[in-house]
Amino acid sequence: MIRSSTEQFSRIETTCGLLLRQLQEIWSEMGENEEEKDAALADIEKECLLVYKRKVEEASRCKANLLKEIALGRAEIAGIGSSMGGDEIHSNGRVGENLKEELENVSVQLEELRRKKAERMNRFKEVIDELLNLSFQLGDSTDHLKKFGGEESDLSLHKLEELRRQLAQLQDEKSKRLDEVERLLETLKLLCSVLGEDFKDLIRGIHPSLVDSNTRDVSRSTLDKLDMMIENLRMVKLQRMQKVQDLAVSLLELWNLLDTPAEEQKTFHNVTCSIALSESEITEANILSVASIKNVEDEVIRLSKLKITKIKEVILRKKLELEEISRKVHMAPQVLKSENFSIEAIESGVKDPEQLLEQIDSEIAKVKEEASSRKEILEKVEKWMTACEEESWLEEYNRDDNRYNAGRGAHLTLKRAEKARILVNKLPGMVEVLTAKVNAWEDERGHAFLYDGVRVLSMLEQHKTLWEEKEFEKQRQRDMKKLHGQLITEQEALYGSKPSPGKSGKKPLRTALPSSAMNRKLSLGGAMLQSSKPTLNTKKTTYYDQNAPSRRESTIPNPSGRRNSELPGRLRAKNVPSSGKAVMNKGRSPMLRKPLSPVTSNILNSPEDHKDAYTTKSSPKTNEDNRRTAVPISAPTTPAASVAMSEATTPFTPASTAVKKRLDKEEGVEYSFEEVRAGFC
């Protein structure tokens, strides 16, 4: 039976009353006294009160609990609401009529809010996870995000929006970086192809993920490394490009020089085309690879070697040319004798061939120029020499007693003699002119005019002196003849008859001997026999002494005045050391001597002449040498003399005494300047 609480209450009251009445009835039946009844009733009351009190307390406790729960619930609601942004809380519209209803409301609301919060947190978690992911990929720091994950203080939509924005930013950043990586990889690929490097290897070295396009790493460090690598490769490309361009320039020059055929040139066409290109324009694959550059280098080296061989050939050829020209003009240029130009030196390439080429070219030019200036004089010298030959032939002819005998070809010799006489008459004049011309030439040139190594002037000198002597001789003979004639007439006057002329008369002619001539720097080939007639000799001597200045004392005290190959050793001994230059042609018949040829060889033998012939020529050469080896410092574009490891020993002064000391003592311990300064030695 369902009864309302009030009904139940009144029912309890009724039941209690009934029970009390029953109790009273029982007591009255029992005859309980009033005290005991009162006591029992008081007990009943007390117990009932206790029960009631207990129940009341319980109820109020429940109520307190309820209130607390409601309060807690509300607090949580407030908390969630604030953390989620505050607009989630619907106002507590439904105020429950009693607490249990309130609690119900609150729990429902709380349930709702909790659910929402969980939902929100999920969303946050999603976004944060993605942020973390992206940050990690980008290599950004993720500390603040991780911190955020732990707290739940701000779950508002506003914050969510903020995080979403961040996420969008990062995604943007990532896509930008992907693009950049793509771009950098493209550039890198191009560079690698040009340089002949392995693209895949390089990028794998930077980061393994780069090889596969799907999962590329986009951290800042990867990008930086890519940048740096590109920079490096670009530098390498520039360097190689420069090198290749330089090589290409050399290649072109060498081709030009060596006239290389077009087929050979074609293989390197791409290289030479690249000369004018700028860095960005060089895009052909492998054009700058190490192998390709080496190829070009090797080609350049090969061509250079070829060039040097050709130059050597040219030098040899020119040397021959030089020798030829010199020979023609009877010159003997020093340079040909120098060891720089020997065949071995040229072949071995010890001296720089290009320099040699220049030298030899300049030598040839010099020699040609000199040759042309010598031409005129040479012609005259030739003529003069032929004239001298004719002269000597004529002399011989004159001595020949049979010359007027008719025989075969006599008329030819007569004609020749005639011509020769004319020539001989012209001879002095020729000599004069020639001497003058040679002098002029020598003054102009500053060095002696050499004919096959002999100084022409000295040749002329000798000839002149010889000629003068002969003149003297002739004059003397004529005088002697006169004297002889006089003597004969005297004799005739004395004795009444003439001695027969002819043979005996010839001897005196031949005995005239200019004593001083012996002392000149001539061979004795021209010396003549001396007569043994003392009277004549004394006369001769005095006569001769008047006219010929005797250069050596030894001749004057000589009473006999005789000198020739057969002279007593005393005089000869005296003469030889004093003259030193006279060479005796012992046993050589003077008749057969030709005027010039032995003289030439004797001149070569005589040291003074030798010196004369070569000093003037050599001194300019040494000056030139000195000038060349001391490199002048003032001119900025002087080429440094390149001396292969054999060093030229130029005389030098060390700049400091310390250095000099060091240079002097080769055996002692040497110290550097720093050791001296530090007091180490």
Place this chain on the structure above:
Amino acid sequence: MSQPPPPSAGRELANPPSDGISNLRFSNTSDHLLVSSWDKSVRLYDVSTNSLKGEFLHGGAVLDCCFHDDSSGFSVGSDNKVRRIVFNVGKEDVLGTHEKPVRCVEYSYAAGQVITGSWDKTVKCWDPRGASGPERTQVGTYVQPERVYSLSLVGNRLVVATAGRHVNIYDLRNMSQPEQRRESSLKYQTRCVRSYPNGTGYALSSVEGRVAMEFFDLSEAAQAKKYAFKCHRKSEAGRDIVYPVNAIAFHPIYGTFATGGCDGFVNIWDGNNKKRLYQYSKYPSSIAALSFSRDGQLLAVASSYTFEEGEKSHEPEAIFVRNVNEIEVKPKPKAYPTPAA
């Protein structure tokens, strides 16, 4: 006595050392210049602002210095010690010691080691990362035939020039014995040795005004290219006065090189075409050291008496930094003569 330097000598740096300059170097990464001096100091200059950024004192004359990177460098001197200096902090560690004064120092980026040469006839390698005591930083000791006068590094090759005209060439990857043992082809004492930037050989200068250009490759073809030339000489009355060539520096881009001598001149040479490209006007004193900046736009010249004539009064020390024009350093390939018909 003191003559003003010619106007085209370049900027003179302020606060130069107060005694002879032993070496100067540009950094590989910036325009900082490190200068070591006989006044026991190592100075760091910023060339672009002409300011002295740091000065570090040592126990004795500092004979050589080199950069590690922009923040640290190494220096060695007559106190027998090898030091690392951290510039900003001003801190110094001693990496190790030799038994006699240390004459040269180089840092090898390829091997990550410091290499020093000393008058105790050894070359030593040090690992600068060894933080604990000197015993742990020394990587190796290599005995030389004589006192070490100059060193040069290129790639993995080390060239050592000693007294007595010996030259040892090492491969850094195998230092147990020299790759090549040579004798200087010049007849007089070696002053300085520098490898070509392209690593094919080295230039060696002597006290007798001569420089030899040598190649590592021992094949006949390569050795045929070697040569020597005379330089830094003055001609007077038919005789030459010769000056020691103290310094050689290679241009990082063109491969041409500058030499400086006790005559106070700096010449720029093209080694391949065997030509002199330029000569700068005379500096007030002997050229003690030369260095090109990393891009080759600047040349630092140390004009400082190098004691070639013993104790004597001399011009004050000065450092000039000059801008380098392309025409002074760019190689000029030879114009070929027209071939004779």
